[in-house]
Amino acid sequence: MNGLCVTNVTKNFGDVRALKNVSVEFQPNKIYGLLGRNGAGKTTLLNVITGRIFADSGKVTLNGEEVPENDKVLRNIFMMCEKSKYPDTMKVSDAMRWTREFYPGFDGEKAMALAERFQLNVKKKIKSLSTGYSSIFKLILALCVNVPYVFLDEPVLGLDANHRDLFYKTLLESYADNPATYVISTHLIEEISGIVEDVIIIRDGEIIRKETRESLLSHYYCVTGSASAVEGFITDKKVIGMDTLGGLKSAYIEGAPDRGVIPDGLEITQMDLQRLFIQLTNSKGA
Amino acid sequence: MNLSFDDERPIFIQLAEQLEDAILSGAFPEETQIPSTTEISVGFKINPATALKGINMLVDSGVVYKKRGVGMFVAAGAVKKLFEKRKQEFSDKYISTLITEAKRLNLTKEDIFSMIERGFGE
Numbered sequence: 092m093n094g095l096c097v098t099n100v101t102k103n104f105g106d107v108r109a110l111k112n113v114s115v116e117f118q119p120n121k122i123y124g125l126l127g128r129n130g131a132g133k134t135t136l137l138n139v140i141t142g143r144i145f146a147d148s149g150k151v152t153l154n155g156e157e158v159p160e161n162d163k164v165l166r167n168i169f170m171m172c173e174k175s176k177y178p179d180t181m182k183v184s185d186a187m188r189w190t191r192e193f194y195p196g197f198d199g200e201k202a203m204a205l206a207e208r209f210q211l212n213v214k215k216k217i218k219s220l221s222t223g224y225s226s227i228f229k230l231i232l233a234l235c236v237n238v239p240y241v242f243l244d245e246p247v248l249g250l251d252a253n254h255r256d257l258f259y260k261t262l263l264e265s266y267a268d269n270p271a272t273y274v275i276s277t278h279l280i281e282e283i284s285g286i287v288e289d290v291i292i293i294r295d296g297e298i299i300r301k302e303t304r305e306s307l308l309s310h311y312y313c314v315t316g317s318a319s320a321v322e323g324f325i326t327d328k329k330v331i332g333m334d335t336l337g338g339l340k341s342a343y344i345e346g347a348p349d350r351g352v353i354p355d356g357l358e359i360t361q362m363d364l365q366r367l368f369i370q371l372t373n374s375k376g377a
Numbered sequence: 378m379n380l381s382f383d384d385e386r387p388i389f390i391q392l393a394e395q396l397e398d399a400i401l402s403g404a405f406p407e408e409t410q411i412p413s414t415t416e417i418s419v420g421f422k423i424n425p426a427t428a429l430k431g432i433n434m435l436v437d438s439g440v441v442y443k444k445r446g447v448g449m450f451v452a453a454g455a456v457k458k459l460f461e462k463r464k465q466e467f468s469d470k471y472i473s474t475l476i477t478e479a480k481r482l483n484l485t486k487e488d489i490f491s492m493i494e495r496g497f498g499e
Contacts, residue, residue, distance in 0.1 A: 122424055259422045267415035267425060285388055285423040305387055305427075361385055 093154055094118045095140065095168075095240055095272070100149030102135055109135040111296040112149070119239060120270040124287035124304070124364075126280060128372050132296040133276045134172070137242050141170040153240070166194065170242040171233040175225065179218035183228055186217060196237035205231045205261065209254060222249030230258060234265045242274045247282075255279075259286060280365040290364065294372050304364060311367055312348045315341040316357040324357055332370035343370045388423055392431030400440065400451055401459050407451045411441060438462070 095117040102110040109132050117123060127133045138144045140151055142159045151158040158164050177186045183206070191197040206213050209227045220228055226248045233241050247255045263286065266273065275283055290307050292300040300307060311331070314324055321340040329345040343366070348359045362370075382391045399405045414432065418425040432449060435441040440455045452458075479489055 256422075260419050263419045263422065263425070264415070267418060285382065285421070285427065288424045288426050305389075308387075 095158075096152050097136070097140060098150050098152070100136075100139055100146045100151065102139060102144070102146050109296050110139065110146070113293075113296070113298055114149075115291060115298055115301055117240065117272050117274060119272055121272055121289060122266065122287050123272070123274045123289045123291060124280070124283050125274055125276040125291050125293065126368055127276075127293035131293045131372070133293055134244055135296075136293065137170060137172070137244050137274075137276065141165070141168055141242060143170070167238050168240045168242070169194065169233055169236045169238050170244065171229045171246060172244040173248060175217060175229065177217050179216070181217050182213070183211065183215055183217060183220075184213040186228070187213070187232070190232050190236065194236040194238060197232075198235045198237055202231050202235040205234065208261070209257065223251065223254065226250055227254065227258075234261060237269060238271065240272045240274075242276070244276045245278075246275060247277065247279060255282060259283070262286070280368055281363070284364040292368065292371060299371060308361060308364065308367065309347065311343060311345055311362045311370075313341055313343050313360045313362050313366070314348075314353075314357055315339070315360070320354060320356050324354060332373060343367070382421075389427050389430035389434065392417070392421065392423070392428065393434040396431065396435055397440065397459055397463075400455055401463070405451050407453050407455055409451055410447070411449050411451060413448055 097113055097115045100110055100113045101108070113132075113136060115136075125133055125136070135144070139146050140158070142151075142161075142165055145159060153164050153167060156164050158168070177189075181189075187197075187199060187202050191199060203213070205211075209231070211224055211227050211231065215224075217225070217228065226246065227250065230243075230246055233243055233246070247258060250258065259282065262273065265271075275287065277283055284304065287304055289302065290300065290304050291298060314321060316324075316339070318335065318338050318340040321342050325342045325344065328342075330342050331345055332343040334341045343362060350359070353359055382388050396405070396411065399411075400407075405411050411432075412420065414425050414428045417423070417428040417432070421428070432441065436443065436449070438458070440452055440458060441449045442452050444450055475489070
């Protein structure tokens with residue numbers, strides 16, 4: 092089996108079921124968006140995949156080989172996460188040198204070039220970096236390790252708009268130069284919507300959607316108009332959510348619109364990824 | 378080209394339209410190279426697969442063609458082809474939305490005609 096496969100993984104923390112029988116595959120050389128609300132289980136899933144914590148049941152394999160406690164396989168996987176695993180007193184430049192010990196493909200020259208592009212002072216100690224620069228430091232490592240599977244947990248935390256823009260462009264450049272699988276877990280859905288090819292949505296420890304962004308978006312639409320017209324239109328439709336503003340109503344509908352039979356005064360629009368995400372993960376969602 | 382997209386339609390279709398606009402405006406002249414998939418992907422901040430899909434729409438309609446090992450080029454006669462295509466789309470894209478909005482505003486055919494005359498007169 093090619094790719095990174097998570098099969099029937101369950102993980103409990105005490106009474107809390109963080110992951111419930113999760114199965115998902117990551118194919119080679121694809122960019123994924125892993126989306127979920129706070130506490131949905133994104134980081135737990137990433138920690139299980141990268142062998143930082145162990146699943147209670149189920150398994151994680153890379154090209155058929157089990158991942159946990161398998162150094163040979165783990166060298167193919169890199170995870171950037173919120174918590175830094177480097178000693179606080181270590182300098183950025185030293186951390187880059189050490190990264191090469193664990194990931195022999197680490198491109199030191201590119202790392203220095205990116206540090207300059209993002210104006211990261213490599214002589215600084217890691218603990219003295221601001222939130223934004225701490226993210227930038229970890230991002231640079233992630234973009235330079237040259238491994239087939241890179242997981243980015245909240246990669247743009249604390250980055251200003253300019254640096255986020257620069258990061259997305261740098262990511263796409265790196266992806267073009269050296270294709271790999273990138274899994275981006277973020278709350279800034281609008282910003283990554285165009286970048287990701289596939290979307291995985293996790294809710295309360297369960298994967299509720301996994302498909303290409305385009306096909307996911309094509310399965311839903313929004314109808315807007317006067318409340319009574321919208322109410323009439325949706326009687327035989329599967330509605331996943333609604334917004335009301337005075338007498339105006341928007342209904343979010345699962346299915347494809349039949350363009351031929353849209354009553355006058357109603358407007359049909361496609362949903363964007365963020366609006367769809369909100370409807371699918373509202374506590375009383377689909 | 379404005380290097381950004383709305384949420385109304387699939388990105389690859391909007392990309393194809395923007396590349397067409399650039400060809401029509403002369404920004405990408407006939408028999409010259411258009412930006413690569415990577416350049417488009419980075420410039421628009423979109424997935425390269427989406428960029429390729431958009432470019433392939435232009436390949437399928439004969440507006441751009443592939444020079445093996447070099448890149449994508451604007452075909453000879455592409456501008457004329459696009460003019461014809463856009464003229465055909467004009468009715469769908471502008472006239473039908475114009476009529477829908479006009480009906481909503483209770484504008485008559487005559488009202489619209491006089492507006493059009495005024496518009497052309499300026």
